[in-house]
Amino acid sequence: MRVTPITPDLVRGALTLEPTEHGLAPHRLPARARAQGDGQLAMAEAQPSGVRLVLRTAATVVELDTLRTRVGYRDLPLRPDGVYDLLVDGVLTARASTTGGRVLRLDPATGVAETEPGPLGTVRFEGLPARDKELAIWLPHTEITELVALRTDAPVAAAPRGDRPVWAHHGSSISHGSNAASPSTTWPALAAATGGAELVNLGFGGSAMLDPFTARALRDTPADLISVKIGINLVNGDVMRRRALGPAVHGFLDTIREGRPTTPLLVVSPILCPIHEDTPGPGAVDLDGVGAMRFRATGDPGDVPAGRLTLRVVREELARIVAQRAADDPWLSHVDGLELYGESDAADLPLPDRLHPDAATHARIAERFAARVFGPGGPFAA
Numbered sequence: 001m002r003v004t005p006i007t008p009d010l011v012r013g014a015l016t017l018e019p020t021e022h023g024l025a026p027h028r029l030p031a032r033a034r035a036q037g038d039g040q041l042a043m044a045e046a047q048p049s050g051v052r053l054v055l056r057t058a059a060t061v062v063e064l065d066t067l068r069t070r071v072g073y074r075d076l077p078l079r080p081d082g083v084y085d086l087l088v089d090g091v092l093t094a095r096a097s098t099t100g101g102r103v104l105r106l107d108p109a110t111g112v113a114e115t116e117p118g119p120l121g122t123v124r125f126e127g128l129p130a131r132d133k134e135l136a137i138w139l140p141h142t143e144i145t146e147l148v149a150l151r152t153d154a155p156v157a158a159a160p161r162g163d164r165p166v167w168a169h170h171g172s173s174i175s176h177g178s179n180a181a182s183p184s185t186t187w188p189a190l191a192a193a194t195g196g197a198e199l200v201n202l203g204f205g206g207s208a209m210l211d212p213f214t215a216r217a218l219r220d221t222p223a224d225l226i227s228v229k230i231g232i233n234l235v236n237g238d239v240m241r242r243r244a245l246g247p248a249v250h251g252f253l254d255t256i257r258e259g260r261p262t263t264p265l266l267v268v269s270p271i272l273c274p275i276h277e278d279t280p281g282p283g284a285v286d287l288d289g290v291g292a293m294r295f296r297a298t299g300d301p302g303d304v305p306a307g308r309l310t311l312r313v314v315r316e317e318l319a320r321i322v323a324q325r326a327a328d329d330p331w332l333s334h335v336d337g338l339e340l341y342g343e344s345d346a347a348d349l350p351l352p353d354r355l356h357p358d359a360a361t362h363a364r365i366a367e368r369f370a371a372r373v374f375g376p377g378g379p380f381a382a
Contacts, residue, residue, distance in 0.1 A: 001063065001151040006053070009158040010150075013051040013200055015221065022067050022120065023148035026051045026139070028202055030220075033213035039113070041207040043071060043104070049141035049176050050189060050201025056134055056159040059152035061126045062086075064137060068101035068121060069144035073108055076293070082140025084123045085184040089133050090193070092184060098123045101143070108285060120148055134159045138183040141176065167197035167380070168221045170214060171229035174271065174356060175203025181359040190366030195374030196382070197225060208233040210248045215255035225380050226256060226263055227373075229337070231270035231314040236283030236355070238299065241307035242317065249321050257329070266379050267322050267334050269315040271341035271365065275354050280308035283355070295355040333379035335372060340365045 004010075006024055008017055014026035026048045027034065034042060046069075053064070064084070072078040081097035098121030106113050128135070139145050150156070169175060169188050177186030184193075192199035200221060202214065208230065218226055230249065234240060240248065249267075256265060276283070280299030287293060304310055315336060322334035341349075341361060349361045357365065373380045 001061070001153055002155070004150045004152065004156040006147050006150050007158075010053050010055060010156075011051065011147075012054050012198065014048065015200070015217065020146050023146050025144075025146045028200075028204070029214070029217055033217050036213045037207070037211065041204055041211075043144070044173075044176060044204040044207050046144045047141060047176070047205075048139040048145050049183065049186060049203060050199050052136045052138040052183075053147075053150070054134065054136045054159045056132065056157045057152055057154055058130060058132050059135075059154040059156065060128045060130050061124070061153045062128070062135065062137070063122055063124045063151040065120055065122050065148040065151075066098055067146040067148060068098060068140070069104050069115075070101060071104045071106065071144070073106050076287075078103065079142060082143035082145075083182040084140060085138040085182045086125050087136040087138070087184060088128065090136075093128075094125050095182060096123045096125060097140075104144075138189070141180070141183040141186060161198070164196055164198045165224035165380075166200060166222065167192055167195070167225040167227070168200040168202060168218055168223035169227045169229070170202040170204075170208065170218060171268070172203065172208040172233045173205035174232065175201065175208075175229055176205045177203065177362070178205060178356040179352065179358050180362045185359065185362060187357075187362040187366040187369065190363060191370045191374070194366065194370035195380060197374070197380070203229075206233060206237070209237065209239055210234065210252045212251070212255060215252045219256050219259035223260070223263065225266075226260060227266040227268060228252070229268040229270075230318060231311060231337070232273060232276070232355075234314060235270075235276045235309050235311055236281040236295070236297070238281035238308075240309065242309060242313060243307055245309065245314070245317050246321060249318065250325075253325065253332075262331050264379050265329075265332050266373065267318055267332070268340075269318045269335070269337040270311045271337040271357075272343060272346050273311055273351065273355060274346060276311050278304070278310050278312060280304065280310055292353075294353045335369075339372060340368045
């Protein structure tokens, strides 16, 4: 086995690689943006959703040493181990998990976080075809991951990037991949594969808040296609009123346009979430007594006329704003999230925790997004 240094040309989907005591920590926001956010954002952007190592090699064995940090809640069991997906020439071939690592435990009542130390772990893939091939190792989207060492039984080179367009997408935990089966099967990853795009996933659990620093990150990312999925976190975080929503959306899009004036830019409104369709936030967590979490809306529907946000209100505003701006911006378009997951889908595939789609629903959303957006006549059509 030979050791290959992990260099930026082997890593895709990360905006920066931060040197650490053990190796490299992929980040999906630059340092300046991270300094302006809160702890929730810091935790979410450090979980490498969409980040993968892409190699050209004839190796039949690959080992990757990492230091993971699992995030859990006090008095609740930890989530299942994060998953590493191995794609060989674009085909999902194997899955594995690692061991050890730190545990970051959050107390939802007080906001206090405690970190328990743990050792490095290794993920190993073997029995790979003994021929020149492209390997993509997708890092777990649910675990903060530091890259420590890469070992193979044959030389490794960076895979050519080719002419696939780079698609930068921003959204909430649904875009981040909550409840997806694995990192290459989140709905943005599946849609990118179908659409032939290189994904940069800026989906941040609980943190799609129209933050100016996120708009600047999108502006400064060398992307050929950009999409922003706006709404659910604004509602379940109860962070603004209708009066503030319009200027905030305009400002977010204005910032992106400062650096990407003619890049195809797509605004996607929220998918159906019954608890927040007509009831404002904030959202809250319900425990069912056996360690499972479900979500509920705690606002008063009677406050909507006074400006409280619901998903219906957000959809109306986004459609209005995009229609207004599109008169002067022919590269701007809009997709109603209900086209991706609506009432009939909720009857067939309800949201298990009332907020996040399950693995089957991720696949359905991806299929519809790819057909609507990357397909013939779509805003991201070739």
